[in-house]
Amino acid sequence: MVHSQGGRLFRQVLAVSVAVVFILPLLLMIATSLRDPRDAAAGLQLLPARVHVGNYAEAWRATNFGRQFVNSLLVALLVTFGQILTSLLAGYAFARMEFFGRKTLFTIVLATMILPFQILVIPVFVVLARLGWVNSYAALVVPSLANAFGIFLFAQFFKTIPYELEEAAMLDGASRWTLLWKILVPLARPAVATLFMFTFIAEWNDLFKPLVFTSTKNMRTVQLGLTVFQEQFKVEYALLMAAVVFVTVPSVLLFFLGQKQFVKGIATTGLK
Amino acid sequence: MSAHGRDTRTAYLFLLPALLPLAVFVLYPVVNLLWTSLHRSDILRNELTFLGLANYRALFAGEDFGRAAWNTLYYVAATVPLGMAVSLGLALLLNTEIRGLGLLRTMVFTPVVTSAVAAGIVFVWLLDERGPASALLALFGVKAQRWLQSEVWAMPAVVLMSVWKQAGYNMVLFLAGLQAIPETYYEAAALDGAGSPWRAFRHVTWPLLWPTTFFVLVMSVIQAFRAFEPMYVMTRGGPVGSTTTLVYFIFDRAFKYGDMGQAAAASVLLAVVVLGITWVQFRVRRDA
Numbered sequence: 014m015v016h017s018q019g020g021r022l023f024r025q026v027l028a029v030s031v032a033v034v035f036i037l038p039l040l041l042m043i044a045t046s047l048r049d050p051r052d053a054a055a056g057l058q059l060l061p062a063r064v065h066v067g068n069y070a071e072a073w074r075a076t077n078f079g080r081q082f083v084n085s086l087l088v089a090l091l092v093t094f095g096q097i098l099t100s101l102l103a104g105y106a107f108a109r110m111e112f113f114g115r116k117t118l119f120t121i122v123l124a125t126m127i128l129p130f131q132i133l134v135i136p137v138f139v140v141l142a143r144l145g146w147v148n149s150y151a152a153l154v155v156p157s158l159a160n161a162f163g164i165f166l167f168a169q170f171f172k173t174i175p176y177e178l179e180e181a182a183m184l185d186g187a188s189r190w191t192l193l194w195k196i197l198v199p200l201a202r203p204a205v206a207t208l209f210m211f212t213f214i215a216e217w218n219d220l221f222k223p224l225v226f227t228s229t230k231n232m233r234t235v236q237l238g239l240t241v242f243q244e245q246f247k248v249e250y251a252l253l254m255a256a257v258v259f260v261t262v263p264s265v266l267l268f269f270l271g272q273k274q275f276v277k278g279i280a281t282t283g284l285k
Numbered sequence: 286m287s288a289h290g291r292d293t294r295t296a297y298l299f300l301l302p303a304l305l306p307l308a309v310f311v312l313y314p315v316v317n318l319l320w321t322s323l324h325r326s327d328i329l330r331n332e333l334t335f336l337g338l339a340n341y342r343a344l345f346a347g348e349d350f351g352r353a354a355w356n357t358l359y360y361v362a363a364t365v366p367l368g369m370a371v372s373l374g375l376a377l378l379l380n381t382e383i384r385g386l387g388l389l390r391t392m393v394f395t396p397v398v399t400s401a402v403a404a405g406i407v408f409v410w411l412l413d414e415r416g417p418a419s420a421l422l423a424l425f426g427v428k429a430q431r432w433l434q435s436e437v438w439a440m441p442a443v444v445l446m447s448v449w450k451q452a453g454y455n456m457v458l459f460l461a462g463l464q465a466i467p468e469t470y471y472e473a474a475a476l477d478g479a480g481s482p483w484r485a486f487r488h489v490t491w492p493l494l495w496p497t498t499f500f501v502l503v504m505s506v507i508q509a510f511r512a513f514e515p516m517y518v519m520t521r522g523g524p525v526g527s528t529t530t531l532v533y534f535i536f537d538r539a540f541k542y543g544d545m546g547q548a549a550a551a552s553v554l555l556a557v558v559v560l561g562i563t564w565v566q567f568r569v570r571r572d573a
Contacts, residue, residue, distance in 0.1 A: 025383045031375065032392040035449065039395060041417070042407045054415035057424075103303035112296035118304070125311040127563050129511040131532045132552050135321060135539050136314030156310040159303040189295050218400035220514050225540055236402045240518060243406055250410045257403045268398040272391065279454065280461035 042261075046254035053250035068255040072242075075252065078259070080231065081238040086263075088153045088234060089216035095158040096212050097205055103159075104167025105193045109179075119168075126161045134225055141226060152226040153234070157216070163208050170204045171197055207278035210271050214264045235260045322553045326545035340550035350551060352526055353534035356440065360530055361509040363444045364451075368505055369498070372452045376459030377486075390460075394453035401450065405518030408446040409433060433520055436527040443515045443528055450515075451508070455501050462497030466490065503566045507559060531555050 045053055046068055048061040072078070106112070107119050130137075137156055138147070146152045179192050187195070198205070223237040233241065242256050268275055322340055324333040344350040379390050396404060411418050412432040419429035432438045466489065474489050491498075513532040516522055522529035522537065529537065531551060539548035 021381075021383070024378065024381055028378050028381075028383050028389055029385070031378065032389040035453070036392040036395060038404070038407050038411060038449070039399065041411070042403075045410060054410070054413050056415060056420040057417060059417060099303040099306070102299040106296045106299035110292055110296040110299070112293035115296075118300065121312070122303070122307065125307050128311075128315070128556055128559060129507065131511045131513055131535070132556050132559065133311065133314040133318060135535070135545055135549050135552060136317035137310055138539070139317060139321070139326075139545070140309060140314065155306065157306075159306040161307070164303055189292070189299070214398055218398075218402075220400070220402050220517065224517075225536070236400055239400075239402045239406065243409075243518070248413065250413070253406055254410065257406050261399050261403045264398050264400065265395060268395070269391075276390075276394070276457055279457045 039261075042254050042257055045250055046258045048251045050249060050251040053254070054248065065251065068251045069259065072252045072255040073259070075246070076238055076242050076256075077230065077233075078235070078238060078256070081233050081235045084150075084232065085217055085234040085236070088150060089213050091150070091154045092157045092216045093209055093212040095154065096160050096163050097208055099159045100163030100167050100208065101193065101198060101201070101205075103164045105171055105189075105197060107164065107168040108171035110189075122161045122164055124161075131221065134221070138225060146226075148227050148229050148232050150232075153222055153232075157222075160212075163212075166204055166208060167201065170201055174200055203274060206271060206274050210267060210275050211278065214267060217264045318549050318552055318556070321545055322549035324546050326549070336546065340546045341554075343547055344550055344554070349526065349529075349534065353529050353531050353551075356526075356528060357510065357530040359440060360444060360447075360512065360528075361506060363441070364447050364509045364512075365502070365505045367444065368448045368451055368455060369501060371448055372455035372501070373459050373498070375452060375456040376463055377490075379456070380460055380463045390453075390456075393456060396450045397453045399450070401514035402518050404446060404450050405515055408442065409519055412442055434524050436524055439520050439524060439528050443519055446519065447509075447512060447515050451505075455505065458497060458501050459494070462494045463490070466493045499566075499569065503562065506562055510555065510559060510562075 041059060044060055047064045047066065048068075049063060049065055050068060050071075103122070107115065107122075141147050141152045141156070144151075146155070174197060178196050182192055182196060218236060219234075220236040220240065223232070223234040224240075227233065227237070239256060239260055243253060246252050321333075323336060323338070325336050325340075326333055375393055379386060379393070383389075410416055413419070414429050414431045418432070423429055430438075432442050470489050470493065471485055474485055511532055512530065513536065516528045516530060516533050517536075520528045522533045532555070535548045535551050535555070538544045538551065
């Protein structure tokens with residue numbers, strides 16, 4: 014397309030303004046976390062007159078955020094590694110093995126993606142209650158250990174890899190297990206990294222599962238902890254924002270580190 | 286034996302770790318949900334009393350379910366077109382040659398990876414009676430008010446936050462769609478006299494982008510139907526139930542009032558809607 018010089022300048026200004034509008038709430042979140050707690054509602058005076066770093070220490074002490082960080086980290090890592098493992102194994106079976114019921118099983122696996130978790134939360138809770146798992150790490154981890162999307166992702170990825178590599182190894186007597194870990198997984202590293210980021214960020218950010226499946230203080234994750242903190246501190250925005258900042262840092266940091274991979278993952282799969 | 290050999294036993298061993306959780310926590314729950322919706326369910330005593338369709342009748346007899354269904358439609362009808370227009374606009378704007386493109390895209394995308402809880406709390410502050418939004422509007426003579434405590438303004442506020450948080454994600458999908466359109470099409474259109482930006486958009490971009498647009502549409506609709514966290518964090522479904530959507534209603538009934546049967550019935554009805562949308566999507570894609 015041919016564009017005039019004036020048009021280009023206009024687009025540049027417009028693009029910058031729009032991007033600033035999008036990032037502004039997050040910048041203001043940081044600014045407010047550094048305000049004097051007494052006048053954090055701010056009005057239009059958006060920058061703190063004097064920087065109060067103390068809000069962070071106070072917010073951290075006010076609730077048991079240390080424990081909540083450990084809970085969230087543990088749950089997110091267990092779910093993420095669990096999903097990668099189960100997806101690699103199942104994806105490999107679907108991509109490379111002939112077995113009875115392959116097509117039917119693959120269709121069933123894909124069908125599990127249709128209904129959002131929110132719709133099935135009641136029976137899942139019933140199952141967890143019967144297992145005696147409510148208020149345990151198991152409740153937050155086990156129901157998420159397998160995910161159709163990951164299986165689909167790896168199955169599709171493995172199909173793009175030529176057989177020759179595996180065939181040579183097979184002649185040397187390598188088992189399926191060895192083939193998967195020694196040959197295919199190293200090639201699948203970008204896909205593994207993508208799934209890791211998506212799953213970890215989704216789990217770290219999740220409120221719904223901990224809200225429904227846990228009620229004790231000790232089991233609170235950071236997001237659930239934030240909502241409780243919000244109920245206690247209502248309009249003490251400086252403290253609230255300090256808490257929001259340190260809960261937000263891990264997922265945003267991970268995104269910044271793997272941004273290219275992350276965005277490419279969405280563009281090629283539409284994953285969420 | 287070839288790499289594509291027949292080894293049913295090994296295959297099942299590889300599938301088991303994935304299929305077991307899916308069976309217990311997705312497939313069985315589908316059946317259990319239907320079953321629960323036909324019963325009065327006391328989870329604590331593990332007792333079920335068969336009610337037939339009474340839970341469904343109770344939903345339609347009461348006002349709350351209808352209100353929640355209406356609120357859901359409101360939320361879907363507002364977030365989806367608005368969100369799509371914003372993200373398509375962003376993609377068009379950030380698909381041109383300008384300075385700092387990568388940084389600008391990152392700025393738009395960052396809200397996607399912040400949690401809904403964090404984003405919701407930030408918006409609660411922004412929309413506080415004494416907060417920046419009210420102060421800004423006061424410059425235009427709009428009286429400051431407690432936006433999130435207003436039955437009229439609470440839902441638009443939730444919609445605003447959702448659109449802001451989601452736009453970057455859909456922008457990435459639209460960008461991928463735009464970049465898949467060959468430049469030669471625009472050159473050909475320019476030769477045919479469709480050189481103005483608007484005509485190029487109408488005759489080249491829009492028709493060729495349609496598969497992406499349709500995909501984003503379906504994803505956005507389902508995403509909007511399942512939304513829960515924005516309402517929970519910003520308004521707790523209030524004021525006076527004005528932001529209680531169906532998922533919120535289900536959560537409330539099941540886990541606040543312990544009425545699993547009625548909540549299950551509402552879940553079944555919501556599932557029917559989601560299945561309907563998925564079915565339409567398959568039909569359209571097959572016919573295309």
